[in-house]
Amino acid sequence: MLFSTEPYKITGKEKLTPDTYLFRLEKTVKNRKDSKKISYEPGQFYQVSVAGFGEAPISVCSYSDEFLEFNVRAVGDVTNEIVKLEPRDTLWLRGPYGTHYPMKEMIGKSLVIVGGGTGVAPLRGVIKYIEKHRADYDRVHLFIGFRSPEAIIFKKDIDLWNRIFDLHFTVDKADSGYKGKVGLVTQVCEESGLDCNNKAAIVCGPPAMIKFTVIVLEKMGFSHSQIYVSHERRMKCGVGMCGHCMISGIYVCKDGPVFRYDQIEKLHE
């Protein structure tokens, strides 16, 4: 059955901002004891749906044998419906689809991870992976930015990351009362003075943020083959059939969403 999808039980729901929630799901199909646990890699996505409202491609933001988590911001038809669901309700999934961050290839390197806004969600999966495989990597530099203090997600995680990684945290704009750093994440990244030696960079965020982060990384000496980005596109099938996510012949759903930057630098939108 083409695009058949299975129900999964929601076991947790946490409000992260007024319009963003973290959903935790069981890894086995609801009401089916014999179902095998699904497995995914950081950077992959699922087609998540609510019956009657359609599907939306959403990146996994966890890394666990026991559960999977999605960060859902209510901005579209489907996500506005998902956020109404509560624990014990059902979400439908098919996947996982797409490429993932090549965590194994990056073993032994220092990592520079740059995330903006909702783009921090897929990176959370990467960072959770690193937490589990900490000894495989050298230093881990996190650059995380949100548009305002109200838009900050994963506060608890960020507190933890501040203790165990080199965290640079910023918001684009804030009232004078805000005590933390204010400025664009690209700026903070540029000011860090890091070099590119034995490093790999992982970037996820809005298109403009990705574009300028790559420019900053170039200034720091990074070659495009050291940079991995995750692209967002409209995706209806997830398997390279429906045509929506295609850029210059590349299917973001199948050949991506995670790309090594030198493979996509010359694409025409």
Added chain:
Amino acid sequence: MGKVLEKKRLNEFLRKVSKGRELIAPVKRNTLRFELITDLNDICLEGRPLFPIKKFFSPAKQDLFKLNAADKKKPSDELKIKIKPRVIFGGRLCDFNGLLRLDKLFNSKEYQDDYYKAARENTLLLGINCIPAPSKFCFCESMGLERYYDLFFHDMGDKYYVEAGSPKGEALIMNLEDYDFVMPEIKTDKKLDRKDIAQFYDNPAWDKENDKCLSCGKCTAHCTTCLCFDVFDEMETDIKRGKRFKEWDSCQFLNFTLVAGGGVFRKERLPRFKHRIYHKLQYFREKFGFDMCTGCGRCIEACPRLIDFTDVINKFR
């Protein structure tokens, strides 16, 4: 060697071939189009139908499965795909070559569209040679089409020369009389000057042709190989039962690349226009080794402004 069939025996032949099968052939309505045939006299072989045969393999709106939100055990349920064995008569080489392209997307090793697969397996392809070229928009001579069909008819005045392209086709004409003849190749007045168009991506000639575009999507709707689709849910009034279905979409529409939050990646018509042409003539070729265009010229003929991408490409030097 092929066979020969007298024209006056064509209907008798078609009756025999379509026994236990549905017969699909071109019919003259307001425009020439492929339809299910109930009366053999409706069949019209004059001209190339403006609508391609793709809808018989992937309907404009195709149900995927049933939704039953209230059923805890089986919230989604398979829809039985029923495709009667059928025969398409009067298709052109461009039509059948279009199917070879669509096979790459809808019947690949990795993923199969069940409806498309069943339709392909259950359809006999009986084509007719295009001598002379049936439309001034045809340019298939430039597109290196394969001789792909079960049976291929060539009009010889009072009779058809018939050639089989598959064992299934051979079985259909076993009892006809042998005939020695070499089928002529299709010649078209219009040509596409084949060249590597990658280097011309930023050429201003695209802008000029694109200026005429109305973003109506007729080019993709009429295209032999365009089958981009969207996926929707539709529920009954009890909002418990319903279905998920896919529906044709067009890369020429503004919201084709719309993502949640309002972002559109191809906001201007120009990148959408170029995306269509480059997908057809470059991206698809890089992946599968042949063009996603069969030279049927329908996109040009159907266009309200007669936008002609072959004109643009032919002028590149």
